[in-house]
Amino acid sequence: MAGRPARPLGRGRRDRRRAARGAALVQGGGVTLDLFDTHAHLHFPDFAEDLPAVLERARAAGVRRLLTIGTDVETSRAAVALAAREPDVWASVGIHPHEAGGADDAALAAIAALARAPRVVAVGEIGLDWFRNLSPRAAQEQAFRRQLALAREIGRPVLVHCREAHEDVLRILGEERPDAGIMHCFSGDVAIARRCLDLGLLVSLAGPVTYPKARALPEVARWIPGDRLVLETDCPYLPPQGHRGTRNEPALLAVTAARVAELRGEALPELAARLTANACAALGVP
Template sequence: MHEKRNPCPLVDSHVHLDDEAFANDQEAVVERARRSGVTTLVVPAVDAPSWPRIRQLCARHPGAYPAYGLHPLFLTAHAPKQVDALAAWLNENHPVAVGEIGLDFHLDTPDHELQRRYFSRQLQLAREHDLPVIVHARGALEEVTLTLRRSGNRRGVVHSFSGSEQQARQLWELGFHLGIGGPVTYERAQRLRRIVAGMPIEHLLLESDAPDQPGAAHRGERNEPAHVAEVLHCVAMLRGETEADVAAATSANARRLFGLG
């Protein structure tokens, strides 16, 4: 595929660049992203062992920024003391967000009550450190939204948004962003496409969620941050706007939310 640099540098607001899927070619992945115009990467953690790995990764790659948290799908690997460790880690390091945190009630996911406790405590840490949150909400969007409303957290993104138009509106009325990635490029994703076409652009972020959730052009393949350029193309088409305008708006949204230079 011919690579085309976008007129405005893009932000991948959610990429697991530390994943083992990138262990053998991480440098090449970052270079391909840059050639596609994706110059800024937000790298969220999933568990405590990933924190130092992400810190080192972001130190090596200019334009990569860390977020630290405990992901609900890795619940069995977490320990209560790690929440206290996260508080200390946030004090000693300088992340752009607390994440990836949230709830996952999809199929046979672990102890929902324990997920709730980890989520609430990490939301509290985000407030204490004046940081936005990167939220996972698979099969639990209603409860996540209610928890955010009650918690007082008003800065963040619900990544890989897949809810209804009403749920989307509830989130952006709270001040939250919606993270949109590869799924929007599938023609069958009609509800998501309608939401993206009509939503206020100031609440829209582009993401890859790489190595997961590849777009329609890469079905069955490993996803990469370079593919955010294809998400941009799809979003601009759906909204009837230029890629340059959508790139400028979504990149500005990410920089404002995460406090990026």
């Protein structure tokens, strides 16, 4: 998650037209994709007015599975409820580092209960954020460690948020050793990616890999082994190039996937299928 859930983002005809290009990218070329958006916030207020249409555009673009991510107790409950209603949506629950100041025993107990609900496949979004520092660092680290312990206890992978905190995140992961996980919205270089792989994590690329000024991320996309990579939107945040300034949504995962396929010199359908298989295996999703 790039920011707080309450942050308003634009909606309207322009957003819908631009989002439809994700579907047109594959429909117009007669290409059938099988994509998995491994990190979305579909239950946020940004999608309250048109979620059914958002999901239809996602399906038209070949996004057949979606993971909606909680960031505190309230949004985790909403994620679980949405996953219960939509057959192609699964949920992850957790307390984001921005909200770690409120991660008391009661909140963490609520997350632990939600983590055992049907269609909850991961613990997250958890981690450290030294960029915004919206919660005290000690509180962030404590919440991170306690949720890593929860994930180990119940046998779930973790979805890790890391912003300007790679050394501390990697140190804690090395100490706590989760069974499996995904480094969400990866923002490091090849050296950091290699350390993530050494810890058993998958690396997830999002819209920023498409940005013209991106330097390290295209190199990561080229370098990373094909069985250790997944894709995400982080919607409603971080839309890919050509859609910046509008609300992101799952249909636009096709744009990011096309760029990653180009960087790797691979055919888009084959890349999409392989990365979806990676995500399904990591998350236990059929």
